Amino acid sequence: MSWLTAVKKVVILSACLLPLTALASNIHVNVEVLGPSCTINNGETIEVDFGDEVLSTKLDGNHYLEMFFVNFQCNASTPNTIFLKIEGEQWDNSIKVLKTSKVNLSIEFFRAGKWFPLNERLEVDPLRSYAFEAAPYKIGNLKVQAGPFSAAATLAVYYE
Secondary structure, X not given: OOHHHHHHHHHHHHHHHOXXXXXXXXXXXXXXXXXXXXXXHHHOOOOOOOOOOOOHHHOEOOOOOXXXXXXXXXXXXXOOOEEEEEEOOEOOOOOOOEEOOOOOEEEEEEEOOEEOOOOOEEEEOXXXXXXXXXXXXXXXXXXXXXXXXXXXXXXXXXXX
């Protein structure tokens, strides 16, 4: 054993033998928990139906666009700044579209004619109504099997 190796072992052993001390202090926290100050669409489920005949050759996000509306009912204690987010399972980490029950098929969302990424928030005015569009979207040139599909997302409101 060289001298340097022996010193390292002694230092490590010495560090392990140092007494451990802890200081304690009391912390008092007062918190007021508030109930939700906004309700979306009277708490009802928003259903988007793309119809009975969706062709796999037109799953490009431009066809079968279906509009849905988001309305807020907020009480007086609502903070000035609120955000809306469409939350759901993404197809993968790089493409922010909603995964469906069908392999290689997802749902894209649009707001005011522009793509609205899944799981990203939008600052909203609780006194306004917002229109969104949803469309089925095939991932790249991957094949989509025929048959029914479904997907679920959550509309969430965040307060600041």
